[in-house]
Amino acid sequence: MKLSVIIPVFNEAHTLLTLLNRVWNHNISGIDIELIIVESNSTDGSREIVKTFAARIKEANPAAALQLILEDKPRGKGHAVRTGFNAVTGDIILIQDADLEYDINDYESLIQPILRGHASFVLGSRHLSAGSWRIRQFSNDRINSVLFNFGGIFFHTLFNIVYGQWLTDPTTMFKVFKRSCITDIFFTANRFDFDYELVGKLIRSGYLPFEVPVSYESRCFKDGKKIRIFSDPWTWLVAILKYRFSRLKIDKALLPADGNKIGNKA
Secondary structure, three states: OEEEEEEEEOOOOOOHHHHHHHHHOOOEOOEEEEEEEEEOOOOOOHHHHHHHHHHHHHHHOOOOOEEEEEOOOOOOHHHHHHHHHOOOOOOEEEEOOOOOOEOHHHHHHHHHHHHOOOOOEEEEEHHHHHOOOOOOOOOOOHHHHHHHHHHHHHHHHHHHHHHOOOOOOOOOOOEEEEHHHHOOEOOOOOOOOHHHHHHHHHHHOOOOOEEEEOOEOOOOHHHOOOOOOOOHHHHHHHHHHHHHHOOOEOOHHHOOOOOOOHHHOO
């Protein structure tokens, strides 16, 4: 079995190299790990970091399971992840941010339900591990902590109502699923609204999420958090409603010759 880890990167120089080394050196018994790094033309030196990292790995082992994709400009996390989808060769896909909010030691528990045949789609829930809805505790920024925590309750509740679910954490970064789950699904979202599109369309395709608890240490805006507090929530609201009813499957007749799913954006 091969696990493909997609890492979207944009302006994460502070944590990037630590994260890359941790993932690359992480071992799971019986599982090969493939890294797909999608760098979106950062302005803080992140591109140079990933290029140096990839060159070092490839110099040591030219056949290493690592792909580096360099985008010409930033188009959002969702676009970067979708770009990564087109490059995966593994049986299972895992999405990993380039910061250190989540613990890669949770990889094993995330893939076990899939390996054991209990699920095809797994979410790593921050709320299950915290035992509370207060998962964001920004130091010296209590107002944003409260706003983000209450916002999470509102959007998660709305998502569950619209999609008929009772998920604790549909917007977790840790989304893990069989590659076969997304073979024919049509994706369009570019920013953080992709969280809702991905989970919503997998549910509509019949893949009900299996949640497992994961570790989480929230970071605040001064540490690099990229959510736009006054504009992104509106896109989430639209996404929850839009992707409940919008087109689900790829029209294969419209695909370009290379089969690129991103090229099939309406």
